[in-house]
Amino acid sequence: MISVHDILVSFSLGGGAEHTVLRNLTLEVKRGQTVSIIGSNGAGKSTLLNAIAGTVPLQAGKILLDGQDVTPLPEWERAIHVGRVRQDPLAGTAGDMTVLDNLALAARKGPRRFRIATPPKFAREMAERVAELGMGLENRLHENVSRLSGGQRQALTLLMAVLSRPSVLLLDEHTAALDPANAEIVGELTRRFIEEFQLTALIVTHDMKRALDQASRVVMMHEGSIIADLSGPEKDRMDVPGLVRLFKQARGAEYAEDRDLLT
Numbered sequence: 001m002i003s004v005h006d007i008l009v010s011f012s013l014g015g016g017a018e019h020t021v022l023r024n025l026t027l028e029v030k031r032g033q034t035v036s037i038i039g040s041n042g043a044g045k046s047t048l049l050n051a052i053a054g055t056v057p058l059q060a061g062k063i064l065l066d067g068q069d070v071t072p073l074p075e076w077e078r079a080i081h082v083g084r085v086r087q088d089p090l091a092g093t094a095g096d097m098t099v100l101d102n103l104a105l106a107a108r109k110g111p112r113r114f115r116i117a118t119p120p121k122f123a124r125e126m127a128e129r130v131a132e133l134g135m136g137l138e139n140r141l142h143e144n145v146s147r148l149s150g151g152q153r154q155a156l157t158l159l160m161a162v163l164s165r166p167s168v169l170l171l172d173e174h175t176a177a178l179d180p181a182n183a184e185i186v187g188e189l190t191r192r193f194i195e196e197f198q199l200t201a202l203i204v205t206h207d208m209k210r211a212l213d214q215a216s217r218v219v220m221m222h223e224g225s226i227i228a229d230l231s232g233p234e235k236d237r238m239d240v241p242g243l244v245r246l247f248k249q250a251r252g253a254e255y256a257e258d259r260d261l262l263t
């Protein structure tokens, strides 16, 4: 469960000026629910994920993960609750370490971590896991990750993010840098892992079709606030043109405000 309660995040622009990026934002996500987060560039989607992961501080409000108030905890203490994959395939893995060593690091993290009985047993288990990724990595466990392609690295990062059975999975445009075939594979893996590990997931995407297909709920952000929160029949009735219309409405209101300011 994720409970984001009335949070405020702003960044100092120097000279005493502040840029408020998230304003009075509240979001409740039930355990096991997957939510797509969409919204224009600069809407605050990544900042929301950063606030949950603890990489940006809150000026007000609080965040609970599975009922525990994590607001005062630094990023490294929250890391046991949080699995993350970012847009950049290079960001989630250590390139100068082998596939197996990266997996071992990830598996040691977290309270529900894999028990690593013996290295050979762990290697066998991981060979099975990476074989399921369908990218031929089971034969490359002892190769450095820097030799893998972006799609292979992103699939590995996703596996690493779910290995410790985190309370929440935060995915920030994690298929955006991949070619259509790999984006499809990693998208499908995401669905499988969320189901298998019963994860609570927030997935940021600019792909409207994917946003609708992958989640039972779609949240649209604009200028630091949630402007639409669709679930149930409302979400079932929604289609890509409908989402695009919502985008345009939000932008239209913004242009109207600009016009008012100029006149």
Ligand SMILES: Nc1ncnc2c1ncn2[C@@H]1O[C@H](COP(=O)(O)OP(=O)(O)OP(=O)(O)O)[C@@H](O)[C@H]1O
Pocket: 011, 012, 019, 021, 039, 040, 041, 042, 043, 044, 045, 046, 047, 048
């Ligand atoms: N560390 C930071 N310092 C200053 N400003 C920041 C910082 N991080 C984000 N911002 C600002 O906060 C706003 C929201 O950024 P954020 O990255 O959350 O947007 P986003 O919705 O993820 O956009 P995109 O779709 O382009 O990824 C932007 O105006 C950005 O410049």
Ligand SMILES: [Mg+2]
Pocket: 045, 046, 047, 172
């Ligand atoms: Mg972003």
